[in-house]
Amino acid sequence: MPARYASAVSAAPYRVPSPQTEADPYTVAWANIRRRRRLAWLSYLAFLPVGGLTMATVEWLFGDGAGVVAGIAPFGWILFTTASFMSSRCPHCGKPFFHTWRLRNPFSRKCMHCGIAMGTPKSDT
Numbered sequence: 001m002p003a004r005y006a007s008a009v010s011a012a013p014y015r016v017p018s019p020q021t022e023a024d025p026y027t028v029a030w031a032n033i034r035r036r037r038r039l040a041w042l043s044y045l046a047f048l049p050v051g052g053l054t055m056a057t058v059e060w061l062f063g064d065g066a067g068v069v070a071g072i073a074p075f076g077w078i079l080f081t082t083a084s085f086m087s088s089r090c091p092h093c094g095k096p097f098f099h100t101w102r103l104r105n106p107f108s109r110k111c112m113h114c115g116i117a118m119g120t121p122k123s124d125t
Helices: 025-062 066-070 072-086
Strands: none
Touching (some): 025 066, 025 072, 066 072
């Protein structure tokens, strides 16, 4: 080690760690809902390129309709992510956030049951 750095470098950490605090349960729930929503929309957007590429590759390798069977996997992924996203529960009332028994709105920014806005912390309720 060069001598010019021997006295300037400190053994102390660069930043002092912040004290651990409990995360707001609503903030954690909103992050989970947003993650599920992004995953569902990404699945929709990627379905045609990924499904088409999968089907074409499997059809080229195995032939005789095997591509159709392989195309079921991306479609199944869309069904799974959509069901996961639409069944997200509101952290305030505990009911499904995006639907009631007769109405569905995947673009909703408010709970379809209690009306709490997405991103509202627990302290504001």
